[in-house]
Amino acid sequence: MKINLKVWRQKNNKAKGELKDYKVDHVSPDMSFLEMFDVLNEDLITKGDDPITFDHDCREGICGSCSMHINGRPHGPLAGVTTCQLHMRSFSDGDTIVVEPWRAGAFPVNKDLSVDRSAFDRIIASGGFISVNTGNAQDANNLPIGKEQADEAFMSAACIGCGACVAACKNASAMLFVSAKVSQLALLPQGQPEAKMRVMAMVNQMDAEGFGSCTNTGACSAECPKGIDLSNIARMNREFFSANLLGK
């Protein structure tokens, strides 16, 4: 396959970026999207050009590092996959593909396609945890949790924090991410003691980072590689109302 690329190049956080054209020949349909970029970068390095910076780590769809906005959609055209799990067989010979970084004020561009997602880390640090004494883990059966409850919490916990929700949202809102992180603890007994503090702190931090607010378009959930459901946002709203109206 021959692929034409329009890739966002930006030297650093301050520099002005632009879309640059590249041609990649000898692309195998079995290559992943990132492997196609590896081939292009090899070529650029051989020519003495600056290779394209992009985030990646596990390349198994579980770490949440890769973050490419491909032809107008985060993680490209397939549902339920990250960029590393997208293969070139999803494209046709001769296609022109536009590749941009996640666009959000709260996600400043580091370089090229790599963005700084530490806003997510600060949101987690503000309250996305439970405080427990150190020592041996207690026996799991001491704390009975219903299967359905556990499954629901697990569905929320499946969020890998890649930021595709923010990238897809027309308002660059982080509510799907934050709501998943609120929900995974709100659904379990371990999360209860700090539930009210948690949701207040995390929503405050989310607002302070400059993310937009949710208008319920559902784009986040549709593009989420882990299929995090919109019901998480409704749950976060309930938790937030209850913390504000009923909390101390």
Added chain:
Amino acid sequence: MNWISTFLKSSIGKKLLMGLTGLFLCTFLIVHLTGNLQLLKHDGGLAFNTYAVFMTTNPLIKFVSYGLYAIILFHAFWGLYLVAQNRKARPVQYAAYDGKANSKWSSRWMGVLGTIILAFLVLHMWNFWAQYKFGTVPYTQYERNLATGEVSFSPFTGEIKGKMEKFVDNQSGLEITIVKDLYIVVADGFKAGWLVLIYIISMAALSFHLVHGFSSAFQTLGVNNKKYNALIQNIGVGVFGIIIPILFAIMPVYFLFLN
């Protein structure tokens, strides 16, 4: 009390205000539609004109109507403010953005649809509310035969106190109503095809606005439960997206062809 302002200034508090005012306006639409459907009665406008007098003289309704104006303005301008805020959250736009791949058109264009509705409301208030309140509106005398229920009407040229006088003439068995005739203002107004077209387009905008807005308000309120989601969705699309805008749109079309 500081917690209230902190709560309402948060991103979730801000959208709660949008959702609550939006749902209030949905209930208003039902009341407004029920009243306006009196226009379609074949009584020369007697029922509609009586209703118009009630709506503009009843103290409780007057009180609620001022609240309504305030809420309409708040919902409109708060919405525009939030659109502007949300645009700031993405200072650099995408070169390629495929919105239709992951969300419905109506959900992405709420601000534009709402602005069309706001512009329509200004026109609508000018067409009827301002004419009724400040313009020269003729009076009509209706004579309803109490035995048969038949209604006849003719222009009234004298003077009465207030907007309506109603009495029964026992000799002839007629109930006589002399009333400020908003019906004729409506009927005359919709002789203009271009105005009817604007009204139809505005109702289409209202339809798309509510297809997203009604169910979205429930999501914002935290109501998202598989038990009720289908019901909320169906009411949002069926009642507020289809039935109500179509019934509203029928009125100008009815008068266009009646004339």
